[in-house]
Structures are given as structure tokens and as C-alpha cells.
Amino acid sequence: MSILVVGSVAFDSIQTPSGSVENCLGGAATHFALAASYFTDVRVIAVVGKDFTEEHEAVFTRRGIDTRGIEHADGLSFHWTGSYVNNLNEAQTLGTDLNVFQTFEPKIPESYKDSEYLFLANIDPVLQGRVRSQMSNVRMVCGDTMNYWIADHAANLAKVLRELDVLLINDGEVRMLAGDRNLVVAANKVLTMGPKTLIVKHGEYGATAFFGDRSFGSGIRAVHPFRAPALPLAEVVDPTGAGDSFAGGFYGYLASQPELTPAVFRAAMFYGGVMGSFAVERFGTERLQDVTREEIDERFKLFKEISHLEYSSS
Amino acid sequence: MSILVVGSVAFDSIQTPSGSVENCLGGAATHFALAASYFTDVRVIAVVGKDFTEEHEAVFTRRGIDTRGIEHADGLSFHWTGSYVNNLNEAQTLGTDLNVFQTFEPKIPESYKDSEYLFLANIDPVLQGRVRSQMSNVRMVCGDTMNYWIADHAANLAKVLRELDVLLINDGEVRMLAGDRNLVVAANKVLTMGPKTLIVKHGEYGATAFFGDRSFGSGIRAVHPFRAPALPLAEVVDPTGAGDSFAGGFYGYLASQPELTPAVFRAAMFYGGVMGSFAVERFGTERLQDVTREEIDERFKLFKEISHLEYSSS
Numbered sequence: 253m254s255i256l257v258v259g260s261v262a263f264d265s266i267q268t269p270s271g272s273v274e275n276c277l278g279g280a281a282t283h284f285a286l287a288a289s290y291f292t293d294v295r296v297i298a299v300v301g302k303d304f305t306e307e308h309e310a311v312f313t314r315r316g317i318d319t320r321g322i323e324h325a326d327g328l329s330f331h332w333t334g335s336y337v338n339n340l341n342e343a344q345t346l347g348t349d350l351n352v353f354q355t356f357e358p359k360i361p362e363s364y365k366d367s368e369y370l371f372l373a374n375i376d377p378v379l380q381g382r383v384r385s386q387m388s389n390v391r392m393v394c395g396d397t398m399n400y401w402i403a404d405h406a407a408n409l410a411k412v413l414r415e416l417d418v419l420l421i422n423d424g425e426v427r428m429l430a431g432d433r434n435l436v437v438a439a440n441k442v443l444t445m446g447p448k449t450l451i452v453k454h455g456e457y458g459a460t461a462f463f464g465d466r467s468f469g470s471g472i473r474a475v476h477p478f479r480a481p482a483l484p485l486a487e488v489v490d491p492t493g494a495g496d497s498f499a500g501g502f503y504g505y506l507a508s509q510p511e512l513t514p515a516v517f518r519a520a521m522f523y524g525g526v527m528g529s530f531a532v533e534r535f536g537t538e539r540l541q542d543v544t545r546e547e548i549d550e551r552f553k554l555f556k557e558i559s560h561l562e563y564s565s566s
Numbered sequence: 567m568s569i570l571v572v573g574s575v576a577f578d579s580i581q582t583p584s585g586s587v588e589n590c591l592g593g594a595a596t597h598f599a600l601a602a603s604y605f606t607d608v609r610v611i612a613v614v615g616k617d618f619t620e621e622h623e624a625v626f627t628r629r630g631i632d633t634r635g636i637e638h639a640d641g642l643s644f645h646w647t648g649s650y651v652n653n654l655n656e657a658q659t660l661g662t663d664l665n666v667f668q669t670f671e672p673k674i675p676e677s678y679k680d681s682e683y684l685f686l687a688n689i690d691p692v693l694q695g696r697v698r699s700q701m702s703n704v705r706m707v708c709g710d711t712m713n714y715w716i717a718d719h720a721a722n723l724a725k726v727l728r729e730l731d732v733l734l735i736n737d738g739e740v741r742m743l744a745g746d747r748n749l750v751v752a753a754n755k756v757l758t759m760g761p762k763t764l765i766v767k768h769g770e771y772g773a774t775a776f777f778g779d780r781s782f783g784s785g786i787r788a789v790h791p792f793r794a795p796a797l798p799l800a801e802v803v804d805p806t807g808a809g810d811s812f813a814g815g816f817y818g819y820l821a822s823q824p825e826l827t828p829a830v831f832r833a834a835m836f837y838g839g840v841m842g843s844f845a846v847e848r849f850g851t852e853r854l855q856d857v858t859r860e861e862i863d864e865r866f867k868l869f870k871e872i873s874h875l876e877y878s879s880s
Contacts, residue, residue, distance in 0.1 A: 340747070340748075433654070434654075434799075434800065434801070434802070435770065435798055436798045436799060436800040437800055437801075439798075440800070454771055456749065457768055457771035457772070458771070458793070460798060462798075476868065476871055476872050477798050477872055478872055478873070479772070479795040479798075479872050479873050481793040481795075481873075484749055484750045484753075484774060484776075484791050484793075485748075485750060486748065486750040486751055486754070487748070487751075488748070515875065515876065518875045519875055522875065554790065556875065557790055558790050558791055558792055558793050559792070559793050559794075559795075559873055559874075560873075560874055560875070561829065561832045561833055561836065561870065561874070562829065
């Protein structure tokens with residue numbers, strides 16, 4: 253089934269201990285769409301500027317991603333400059349040029365209206381809400397957000413949270429959103445704000461899914477959380493987009509399955525980790541552009557091997 | 567088979583967000599021995615003062631722990647005062663009174679000499695080395711250490727590391743010991759220092775085992791690391807001794823098994839997490855004194871349920 257993603261398509265200038273790149277294709281929607289494209293059809297809603305060329309568009313179309321919802325505006329694309337030189341686990345933002353993103357008004361092409369899965373990447377909750385309200389018949393809505401919206405746009409964010417099936421954020425964000433340092437207490441508070449399921453990303457330590465009372469509408473209720481590992485990597489070239497790639501692998505796998513059972517949900521958590529582990533191997537979206545489905549399945553097995561009691565190493 | 571543990575038996579005064587206790591029985595050897603006692607025979611080498619009463623000794627003997635190696639000296643027992651009020655993940659040490667521990671010279675009772683498993687809890691590496699050299703016929707040696715010894719007693723610690731089968735430390739310690747922030751790179755460096763296997767504890771995120779070339783001497787080689795989860799807990803009453811309880815569960819289970827296969831090693835990592843999760847439920851060693859083997863097995867199943875793809879929740 254098809255996923256519609258709304259979010260940023262941007263150019264990133266990044267410094268890490270492994271080196272640096274200037275103006276490489278990035279943005280949450282880009283990482284998400286590429287990661288999800290290995291599992292299902294993906295459609296993107298975003299805005300770009302004149303610096304977004306046919307070559308950039310081909311990065312999407314080569315993966316079969318529908319770009320009819322990418323609006324081309326006058327001006328320059330969103331540009332982010334960040335550094336991980338001092339800490340690979342947290343980006344230091346050196347510059348944010350919103351450019352054409354400043355006046356972004358998401359428009360949903362008619363051909364996107366039958367998308368069954370909606371992903372609201374990290375953008376202004378007002379825009380997330382507008383897209384959500386135009387896609388009222390989707391099977392599932394999953395969303396991301398960040399500290400900036402949690403701190404300064406709480407009321408707008410609260411409205412979006414009420415509409416979510418799955419909220420996918422990181423450790424710091426869930427504690428901030430709930431105002432509690434204990435992960436379980438914070439997760440339970442967030443589950444009262446709307447999302448039926450909360451996925452908390454722990455960076456190099458994996459991710460945890462917490463299920464609310466209304467999870468798995470089919471009547472199956474998961475009482476306990478579920479923890480998926482991350483792959484210990486000897487080199488993280490560029491952490492940018494790891495979380496969005498996790499989301500893409502997770503949601504792409506879910507959307508590819510005929511039925512949403514707890515077992516499917518667990519496997520989706522693993523596929524999220526798998527796509528996140530590929531994303532950080534090279535700068536920008538480079539690795540996500542050329543990974544193969546065979547490599548993905550191989551790494552899925554590796555995730556099982558490093559976390560399962562009975563798994564017999566070959 | 568029997569485990570001999572050498573380490574501190576102490577009294578702790580602890581403040582946490584859940585409350586505070588004064589002079590409760592603690593120390594690394596105490597937490598370790600209690601946790602391990604649910605799996606196998608445990609013998610303790612430590613020194614205590616006049617404040618260590620028959621009542622305290624009964625905490626050990628009720629669990630079948632051999633206390634003949636606990637030396638009773640003049641003066642007061644080792645006393646630690648710490649607070650977790652600002653951060654449950656890291657103790658703030660408010661006071662350390664070594665007392666009788668200052669002149670501790672471990673003596674190994676004749677009846678302990680046939681112990682097959684040796685655990686060197688976190689004490690001066692010089693003392694760890696002395697015990698190690700008197701127990702040259704053990705089947706396995708596992709050890710712990712801390713930032714203080716890594717920073718200021720590097721040469722003495724290096725000698726102990728060369729004698730270890732398993733080193734069991736936390737994230738910060740492995741990065742400090744290796745001088746590298748990347749966990750995999752740091753782990754591989756530490757594995758060249760002597761230990762055949764390195765277990766890195768990640769607190770609320772679980773633990774990772776890294777295997778060196780010489781792991782599983784039987785010819786079985788584990789190439790990939792293994793990650794065990796921690797149980798997400800809505801209340802951590804007192805984190806003191808969680809790491810030592812992990813070590814006790816891990817090593818106790820290993821020592822209880824006839825053969826050390828990778829599968830046994832993996833299960834031991836889970837039992838470590840299980841005992842750590844019980845330890846933090848109440849102050850001091852309170853919970854470790856009265857847990858039952860049934861509760862342990864039940865929680866082991868829960869650890870599997872929260873981390874395994876195929877596990878069907880009941």
C-alpha cells in the first residue's frame with residue numbers, strides 16, 4: 253500500500269569526524285522516502301527551490317518515488333548546516349536557512365488522495381494538521397516532531413498528537429513532551445495525549461515501542477513494550493537522517509504487509525533499525541540510494557542474530 | 567559449580583527521588599553474591615567491622631552463601647554515602663569511608679580453593695591480582711573495575727586485565743579505558759588488553775557483549791556482538807548495585823551450566839538484566855533477598871517477550 257509523506261526536502265552541509273560535505277541532498281522527507289521505497293510505494297509532498305535540479309529529482313524517481321507533490325518554488329531550497337565533530341550523538345546546528353520552506357503550503361495532488369498510510373515528518377504542526385485533515389480516510393497516521401515544536405508550539409502540536417496512530421520521537425523529546433525523566437512514566441503520559449503507539453528512538457541503543465490501550469485495533473493488545481536493538485557500528489560516517497531512515501524502514505515495512513499484527517509491528521521495528529544502520533554508513537542519502545533488498549534482508553538477519561537467544565550463528 | 571567473589575561488603579546511606587535509607591547493607595560483593603545465589607553456590611571474601619552483626623551475616627547465610635571468607639576486623643565497615651536525587655543514572659558520591667577496607671588483605675580459606683568460577687568485584691586491582699594468583703586453577707575469571715582505577719592505577723589494572731576471561735564494565739568505563747568514544751572501536755581495543763569477552767552495561771538500555779578471537783575456547787567463535795535488553799521500569803527506587811546484580815545473575819547462570827556455549831552465554835546476559843531489574847525495585851539489597859526462582863524465570867520470559875520477534879504474548 254502507498255505511503256504519503258510530507259516533510260522537508262533540503263540541502264545539508266555537514267561536518268563529522270569522518271569529513272565534511274557541502275549541499276548534499278537531505279531533509280526528513282528525503283531520508284524517509286528513500287528508506288521506505290525498498291518496501292512499498294512512496295509519494296512525497298514538499299517544496300524545493302531552483303537549486304533542486306533534475307539530477308536531484310532522479311534520486312527519488314530512480315527509487316520509484318512519486319515526486320508529483322514536490323512543488324518547485326522561486327528561491328533556494330531549505331538549507332541546513334550542522335556539525336557532529338564534538339558529539340556524534342547530537343547535531344550542533346550551525347545554520348538553518350528556511351528559504352522556500354518559509355511560505356510552504358502543502359498541496360495534495362489528486363493522484364495522492366488514495367494513499368493508505370500517512371507520515372507527517374518533522375515540520376510545523378500547523379502544516380502537519382492541514383495535511384492530516386485532507387487525508388481523513390487513511391488507514392494509519394504516523395508522525396514525528398522535535399524539541400522546537402514541543403517547547404514553543406505546544407497547543408498546535410497537541411492537536412496533531414490527538415490525530416496520530418503512531419508518534420515516533422527520540423528519548424529527549426519524549427521526556428520533554430511529558431515533563432518526566434522516567435521513560436515509562438513519560439511514555440504513558442504521551443500515550444494519553446493521542447497516539448495509540450509511541451516509538452522512542454535511543455540512537456546507538458536502539459528503540460522502544462510503547463503500546464496504548466487502543467493499539468492494534470483488531471483486538472490484540474500488547475501490554476508490554478518492545479525493544480529493538482541498534483547495530484553496533486565501528487564507524488558512523490554521518491548520523492544525519494538516521495531517525496528519518498528508521499521511520500522509513502519501520503513504516504515502509506508496515507505498509508507492505510496485508511495485516512497489522514504485533515508480529516508485523518515487531519519486525520517493522522527491526523527494519524527501522526536496519527535502515528537507520530545503513531543511513532549512517534555514508535554521508536547524506538548516499539547509502540540509502542544504492543542499498544539492495546538482499547542487503548536489507550541480510551542485515552535484518554544480523555539484527556536477529558545479535559538480539560535473539562536461540563539464533564544460531566552461521 | 568561454585569563462584570568465589572572478592573569485593574566490598576559495606577553499609578550504604580542513599581538518597582533517591584523515592585526516599586532515603588541510612589546504613590543499609592550493601593557493597594559490590596553483597597549485591598553480586600545475593601544475585602548469583604539463585605543460580606549456584608557462592609563464597610565471599612571481604613572484610614567487615616564491628617557494626618556487621620549476626621543479623622547482617624544472616625542475609626548471606628539465609629541464601630546459602632558461604633561467609634567463612636568474610637573477615638571480622640576492628641573498627642567500622644566500609645561506608646558509602648550517595649545521592650541519585652538529580653540523576654537516577656549516575657550516583658553522586660557524597661562520602662566514602664573506607665574504614666576496615668583500607669588495610670584489607672584478602673585471605674582465601676582452604677575450603678574456597680576448589681571454586682571453579684572467580685569474580686573480582688570492583689576493588690583495588692592490586693588486591694584483585696593477589697586473589698587471582700592464588701586461584702590459578704579456576705575455570706573462568708570475570709572482573710569489574712571503575713573510572714578511579716582506570717585513571718589513576720592503569721599499570722596495576724593492566725596486569726589484572728591480562729588475566730581475565732570476562733571484563734564487565736559500563737559504557738563510560740569502556741570508552742575511558744580505550745580512549746575512544748566509538749563503542750565498537752573501544753570494545754575492540756579493550757579486547758586486545760586481555761579479556762576474551764567484554765560486557766558493556768548501558769544502564770536503562772541493556773548491555774552488549776563483545777567477543778574476542780579467543781572467546782569460547784571450545785572452538786565456537788562468536789563474530790558479532792550480542793545485545794540484551796533492560797526492562798523499562800516505571801519506578802527505579804534505588805539504582806545502587808544494579809551493575810553488581812547484573813554481574814551476579816550473569817555469572818551465576820553461567821556457573822550453573824554444564825557447558826559454556828554461545829546460547830548459554832546469551833541466556834546469561836538476559837539473567838543479568840533480570841537480576842538488575844529486581845535489584846532496583848527496592849532500596850539496597852531488600853528485593854534481592856526475597857525474590858523467588860519462579861519470579862526470576864517469569865521475568866526471564868518477559869525479557870524474551872519484549873525483545874524477540876516471534877514471541878507470542880500470553
